[in-house]
Amino acid sequence: MAHYDLIIVGTGSGNSIVTPELAGRRIAIVEHGLFGGTCINVGCVPTKMFVYPADLAFNAREWDRIDLHGAPPRVDWPAMRDRIFGRIDPIAVGGREYRATGTPNVTLYEAHAEFTGPRTLHLSTGETLTADDVVLAAGGRATVPTEITASGVPFHTSDTIMRLDELPERLVILGGGYIAAEFAHVFSAFGVHTTVLARSGLLRDLDREITARFTDLVRERWHLRTNVHVTAAKESDGEITLELSDGESVSGDVLLVATGRVPNGDRLNLAAGGVDAHPDGRIIVDTCQRTSAPGVWALGDASSDYQLKHVANHEERIVAHNLAHPDGLITSDHRFVPAAVFTHPQLASVGITEQAAEASGRPYTTAVQHYGSTAYGWAMEDATSLCKLIADPATGQLLGAHLMGEQASTLIQPILQAMSFGLGVREMARGQYWIHPALTEVVENALLALELD
Numbered sequence: 001m002a003h004y005d006l007i008i009v010g011t012g013s014g015n016s017i018v019t020p021e022l023a024g025r026r027i028a029i030v031e032h033g034l035f036g037g038t039c040i041n042v043g044c045v046p047t048k049m050f051v052y053p054a055d056l057a058f059n060a061r062e063w064d065r066i067d068l069h070g071a072p073p074r075v076d077w078p079a080m081r082d083r084i085f086g087r088i089d090p091i092a093v094g095g096r097e098y099r100a101t102g103t104p105n106v107t108l109y110e111a112h113a114e115f116t117g118p119r120t121l122h123l124s125t126g127e128t129l130t131a132d133d134v135v136l137a138a139g140g141r142a143t144v145p146t147e148i149t150a151s152g153v154p155f156h157t158s159d160t161i162m163r164l165d166e167l168p169e170r171l172v173i174l175g176g177g178y179i180a181a182e183f184a185h186v187f188s189a190f191g192v193h194t195t196v197l198a199r200s201g202l203l204r205d206l207d208r209e210i211t212a213r214f215t216d217l218v219r220e221r222w223h224l225r226t227n228v229h230v231t232a233a234k235e236s237d238g239e240i241t242l243e244l245s246d247g248e249s250v251s252g253d254v255l256l257v258a259t260g261r262v263p264n265g266d267r268l269n270l271a272a273g274g275v276d277a278h279p280d281g282r283i284i285v286d287t288c289q290r291t292s293a294p295g296v297w298a299l300g301d302a303s304s305d306y307q308l309k310h311v312a313n314h315e316e317r318i319v320a321h322n323l324a325h326p327d328g329l330i331t332s333d334h335r336f337v338p339a340a341v342f343t344h345p346q347l348a349s350v351g352i353t354e355q356a357a358e359a360s361g362r363p364y365t366t367a368v369q370h371y372g373s374t375a376y377g378w379a380m381e382d383a384t385s386l387c388k389l390i391a392d393p394a395t396g397q398l399l400g401a402h403l404m405g406e407q408a409s410t411l412i413q414p415i416l417q418a419m420s421f422g423l424g425v426r427e428m429a430r431g432q433y434w435i436h437p438a439l440t441e442v443v444e445n446a447l448l449a450l451e452l453d
Contacts, residue, residue: 001127001128001129001130002028002107002127002128002129002130003129003130003131004026004027004028004107004129004130004131004132005025005026005027005131005132005133006022006025006026006027006028006131006132006133006134006135006323007027007028007029007030007119007121007129007131007133007134007135008027008028008029008030008134008135008137009030009113009121009134009135009136009137009138009268010030010031010037010136010137010138010139010300010302011029011031011035011036011037011095011096011099011137012036012037012038012039012040012137012139012300012301012309012312013037013137013299013300013309013312013313013315013316014029014037014135014137014299014300014316015029015035015036015037015095015099016313016316016317016320017135017137017316017319017320017323018099018103018106019320019324021320021324022105022320022323022324023105024105025105026105026107027105027106027107028106028107028108028109028129028131029099029106029107029108029109030109030111030113030121030123030129031096031108031109031110031111032110032111032112032113032124034092035092035093035095035096035099036091036092036095036096037137037139038139038140038301039309039312040088040091040092041088041092042158042159042160042162043158043309044309045088046084046085046088046162047158047162047182047183047186047342048342049084049087049088050080050084050162050186051182051185051186051342051343053075053080054185054186054189054190054344055189055344056073057072057073057075057189057190058185058189058344060072060073061189065381066380066381075167075190075191077164077166077167077190078165078166081162081163081164084162085162085163096108109123109125109127109129111123111124111125111127112124112267113129113268114267114268114269114272115268115269115270115271115272115273115275116128116269116272116273117272117273118273118274118293118294118295119131119132119133119134119273119293119295119296120273121134121273131295132295133295133296133297133323134273134295134296134297135296135297135298135299135319135323136265136268136275136283136291136296136297136298136299136302136303137298137299137300137302137312137316138263138264138265138267138268138302139263139264139300139301139302140261140262140263140264140301140302140307141261141262141264142157142158142159142257142258142260142261143259143260143261143262144157144257144259145174145230145257145259147229147230147231147232147233148174148230148233148255148257151232151233151234152235153233153234153235153240153255154235154240154255155240155255155256155257156254156255156256156257157256157257157258158179158183158256158258161183161254161256164254167187167190167191167192168187168192168252168253168254169192169193169253170192170193170194170195170251170252170253170254171187171192171193171194171195171252171253171254171255171256172195172197172240172242172250172251172252172254172255172256173194173195173196173197173256173258174197174230174242174255174256174257174258174259175196175197175198175256175257175258175259175260176196176197176198176199176200176201176202176203176204176226177203177258177259177260178203178339178341179258180196180198180202180256180258181202181203181218181341181343181347182341182342182343183256183258184196184218184222184343185342185343185344188221188222189344193223193252194221194222194223195222195223195224195225195250195252196218196222196223196224196225197225197228197229197230197242197244197250198224198225198226198227198228199227199228199229199259200226200227201215201226201227202214202215202218202224202226203341203347205353206341206347206349206353206402207349207353207354207355207388207400207402208353208354208355209354209368209388209402210347210349210386210388210402210403210404213384213386213404214343214345214347214404217345217384218343223250225244225250228244228245228246229244229245230242230243230244230245231243231244231245233255238253239251239252239253240252240253240254240255242255261301261307262280262281263280263281263282263283263301263302263303264301264302265277265281265282265283265298265302265303266281270283273293273296274292274293274296275291275292275293275296275298276291276292282302282303282304282305283298283302283303284303285297285298285299285303287331287332288318288322288329288330288331288332289303289315289318289319289322289332290322291303297319297322297323299312299315299316299318299319300312300315300316303315305334306334306337306339308337308339310338311334311337314332314333315332318330318331318332335419335420336350336351336416336419336420337350338350338412338413338416340408340409340412342409345384345385345404345405345406345408346403346404346405346406346407346408346409347402347403347404347408348401348402348403348408348409348411348412349400349401349402349403349412350400350401350412350415350416350419351390351398351399351400351401351419352390352399352400353390353400353402354366354388354390354400356400357390357399357400362392363392363393363394364390364391364392364393364399365390365391365392365393365450365451365452366388366389366390366391366450367388367389367391367446367447367449367450367451368386368387368388368446368449369386369387369388369442369443369445369446369449370382370383370385370386370387370442371384371385371386371387371405371406371439371442372385373442373445374437374439374441374442374445375436375437375441376437376438376439376441377439377442379437380406382405382406384404384405385403385404385405385406385408385442386403386404386405386442387401387402387403387405387411387442387443387446388401388402388403388446389401389415389425389446389447389450390402391425391450391452393450393451393452393453394452394453395424396424396425396426396427396452397419397422397424397425398415398418398419398425398428401415401416401419406439407439411439411440411442411443414428414440414443415443425447425450425452426447426452428447429444429447429448
């Protein structure tokens, strides 16, 4: 049995906990899977490297509206795949090698870990480790409905779909969330006939106005079926057929299951370590990222309400500080968490939705500004994109922001900054220059359109 000052389970954001402030501590890192976690290997980074060329391909099909004419580009999928993973795979390999050989105070264990007692972990290699502190950064995994697994039909998840040998002619995507929306954009932009099956509606957690407008737009590009679920699945001669709850069926060459992700805490035998979890499997933490077990911390997808890399990185910084400064603990700040969906059109949001504001009974005011009302929007001939703001009419404080369109994930950043630092609507709109004719003017005009008391 080996004892350490600190054990870290998971090498996504957890890997960054090994800071210079902890250089004097004996640390064990345990990884069961790809080194580096979800984001770099199968999540944020590779998906966006596919999204960018998909954006270009999609825009090329829209050239006519700005008087450009010509054939759309030809997609070399194998070359694109190899270029993307030719950059990403060495990062994971290099990170593993550095932790295995280049960090004197760190020992890397490549094994599955489970609690057998307080701050005691048994590894699948047969070893047992104990520590003064344990950090659980074990991430999450894709879920697959039993209707699919029981049927025996071949399928992909977001972990594998990007490594296809060739583009299919027909892709069926099961799911209506972020992952489904992003991959539907990628494959449809590359000329694949794409069917999306959503149990309810698309992106139902977003503001209702954004969801409705986005759904109307993508119906023109995807074969979209909402409010259906799979009742049976079969494969014959390379064709996958899904029977649906409305009595109809859809078929395709490849099936992508994008029905969500779940935290990996259920694989850690948490109860044996005295670690409590929510009913959905997320590890329960306080604002300092401490679990119910003394000396055990958790962060990222294993414990967070937000399956977002920037949130995991924030929580990692909190844990790293608190480990180094036990007498000066700091807390995580989850007041204003932004998110973006890199589909087409791009979506971004922060704060409350209008339906949440309405349900709360609090006074609020909204304003919607269209890209097409700005000079840059004229240049783009954009007739669909928008910026929607929600504010408190009495205080002038922003409560939420929701964007759909080009650069949405960038345009939302000054709004997030205003919310984080308490800058009022009028001060934000008139207390600084807004470059003309930059696309940021859509945010400026939305701010000015808010009716305050």
